[in-house]
Amino acid sequence: MHGVFLDLDSLAPADVNWHKLRDAVDSADVYPQTNAADIDVRIASADVVFSNKVALGRANFAAAKNLKFVVVLATGTNNIDLAAATEFGVTVCNNVAYANATLVEHSAMLILALMRQLPSYHAAVQQGQWQNHDQFCLLEPPIRQLRGKTLGIIGYGASGQGVADFGRAMGMNILAWQSRGAARAEQTPPRLPLSELLPQCDVLSIHCPLTEQTRDLINYAALQTMKPEAILINTARGGIVNEGDLARALDDSLISGAGVDVLTEEPPRKSNPLLSCKHPNLIVTPHNAWGSREARQALIDQSVEIVAAFRRGEAINIVNGC
Numbered sequence: 001m002h003g004v005f006l007d008l009d010s011l012a013p014a015d016v017n018w019h020k021l022r023d024a025v026d027s028a029d030v031y032p033q034t035n036a037a038d039i040d041v042r043i044a045s046a047d048v049v050f051s052n053k054v055a056l057g058r059a060n061f062a063a064a065k066n067l068k069f070v071v072v073l074a075t076g077t078n079n080i081d082l083a084a085a086t087e088f089g090v091t092v093c094n095n096v097a098y099a100n101a102t103l104v105e106h107s108a109m110l111i112l113a114l115m116r117q118l119p120s121y122h123a124a125v126q127q128g129q130w131q132n133h134d135q136f137c138l139l140e141p142p143i144r145q146l147r148g149k150t151l152g153i154i155g156y157g158a159s160g161q162g163v164a165d166f167g168r169a170m171g172m173n174i175l176a177w178q179s180r181g182a183a184r185a186e187q188t189p190p191r192l193p194l195s196e197l198l199p200q201c202d203v204l205s206i207h208c209p210l211t212e213q214t215r216d217l218i219n220y221a222a223l224q225t226m227k228p229e230a231i232l233i234n235t236a237r238g239g240i241v242n243e244g245d246l247a248r249a250l251d252d253s254l255i256s257g258a259g260v261d262v263l264t265e266e267p268p269r270k271s272n273p274l275l276s277c278k279h280p281n282l283i284v285t286p287h288n289a290w291g292s293r294e295a296r297q298a299l300i301d302q303s304v305e306i307v308a309a310f311r312r313g314e315a316i317n318i319v320n321g322c
Contacts, residue, residue: 001025001026001047001048001311002025002026002027002028002029002045002046002047002048002066003022003024003025003027003028003029003046003047003048003049003050003307004028004029004031004042004043004046004048004049004050005022005028005029005030005031005050006031006033006034006039006042006043006049006050006051006052006054007031007032007033007034007051007052007053007054008030008031008032008050009032009033010033010052010053010073011052011073011296011299011300012291012296015293016293016296016297016300017297017300018300020300020301020304021050021300021303021304021307024303024304024307024308025047025048025307029042029046033054034054036055039054039056039060040059040060040063040064043060043063043064043067044063044064044065044066045066046064046066046067047066047067047068047069048067048068048069048070048071048307048310049064049067049069049070049071050070050071050073050303051070051071051072051073051079051080052072052073052074053074053079053266054079055079055080056070056079056080056081056085057081057084058081058084058087061081061084061085061087061088061090062084062088064088064090067088067090068089068090068091069090069091069092069093069307069310069315070085070090070091070092070093071093071094071095071303071306071307072092072093072094072095072319073095073299073303074094074095074290074299075094075095075096075097075098075099075209076094076209076210076237077092077094077319078209078210078211078237080092080319082319082320082321083320085320085322086320086321086322089322090320090322091310091315091318091320091322092318092319092320092322093306093310093315093316093317093318093319094317094319095299095302095303095306095317096158096302096317097158098295098298098299098302099159099289099290099291099292099295099298099299100158100159100162101162101292101294101295102289102290102291102292102294102295103159103162103207103235103289103290104159104162104163104165104166105292106235106261106285106288106289106290107159107163107166107205107207107233107235107259107289108163108166110233110235110259110261110283110285111146111166111203111205111231111233111259112146113259113283114231114233114256114257114258114259114281114283115143115144115145115146115203115231116143116144117141117142117143117280117281119280119281119282119283120141120280120281121138123280124138141280141281144229146167146170146171146172146203147170147171147172148171148172148173149172149173149202149203150172150173150174150175150200150201150202150203151163151164151167151172151173151174151175151201151202151203151204151205152175152176152177152197152198152200152201152203152204152205153174153175153176153177153189153205153207154176154177154197154204154205154206154207154208154217154236154240155177155206155207155208155209155236156176156177156189156191156207157207157208159207159235160176160205160207160208163205163207164176164189167203172202172203174189175189175190175191175192175197175200175201176189176190176191176192176197177191177192177193177194177197177208178191178192178193179208179213194217194222195225198222198225198226199225199226199227201226201227201230202227202229202230202231203230203231203232203233204218204226204230204231204232204233205233205234205235206218206232206233206234206235206236206240206241207235207236208236208240209236209237210236210237210238210239210240214240215239215240216239216240216241216242216245217240217241218232218234218240218241218242218245218246219242219245220242220245220248220249220254223245223246223249223254223255224249224254226254226255227255228253228254228255228256229255229256230255230256231255231256231257231258231259231281232246232255232257232258232259233258233259233260234258234259234260234261234262235261235262235289236262237262238262238263238264238265238266239264241260243263243264243272243273243274244273246258246260246273246274247273247274247276247277247279248273250277250279250281250282251277251279256281257279257281257282257283258274258279258281258282258283259282259283259285260274260282260283260284260285261284261285261286261287261288261289262287263284263287266287267286
């Protein structure tokens with residue numbers, strides 16, 4: 001089995017043991033990154049392709065005559081045309097749950113930083129405001145505690161549940177989004193439609209995949225229904241939150257802050273409204289919530305298992321119809 005790694009550098013491989021994954025196939029071509037124009041040539045002889053964020057579309061599958069298997073070195077599969085993969089008889093498998101702990105930690109960090117106004121206070125100290133103050137402490141802008149506040153979760157999978165556990169430990173009330181059908185208040189936590197969930201949230205944390213249903217789920221109209229003191233966290237996928245609408249909502253004081261780890265275009269080479277937004281309680285991190293060394297090693301180890309299972313004829317983590 002010949003493997004092709006299209007974007008190994010996305011795993012920052014220097015501090016993890018990735019060679020066990022290369023050794024899981026008989027031979028391999030390894031590329032730090034791959035431009036769209038080079039994909040067809042690079043995968044022409046591949047039996048298995050490993051891709052984190054390189055997009056594979058119908059034309060790529062049509063050109064790869066030997067391709068049997070794609071391992072997505074991530075959980076999200078929105079960069080793979082799954083229908084086309086199925087059409088050409090290619091099995092697509094993803095990695096799951098490898099980054100749950102680190103995603104929860106990153107989300108919790110953003111929640112605490114925003115509720116405690118960390119960006120503003122850090123800037124105040126850097127600018128000498130504390131040093132020149134007439135009191136021993138700074139208390140403007142106001143800081144807030146989490147106990148007694150309501151945490152809303154969009155996407156109640158493993159990472160969403162982990163953030164909910166953090167919220168409970170902080171004494172928060174937990175609600176979750178009911179994406180389809182009627183509200184299910186009898187569940188724990190209660191499941192509510194977006195129109196009922198958003199107005200109750202002091203903190204809204206997003207953990208769902210990017211699909212046609214969730215694209216632009218949080219737009220200006222949705223943000224208008226939230227409390228002005230609420231904060232929004234997105235460590236899921238860019239595109240779930242409309243970035244222009246979020247920047248406008250912050251400028252219009254519809255909500256008090258936002259922590260965003262993902263953008264629609266990554267890296268953001270073109271202008272992005274969140275990167276030009278000067279709101280003091282906005283934090284943008286460079287899609288690294290998932291990227292602890294432990295999580296990256298777990299991803300590689302799980303990918304080894306995925307390859308071994310496929311070679312045994314017992315494929316796991318299949319995300320398409322093959």
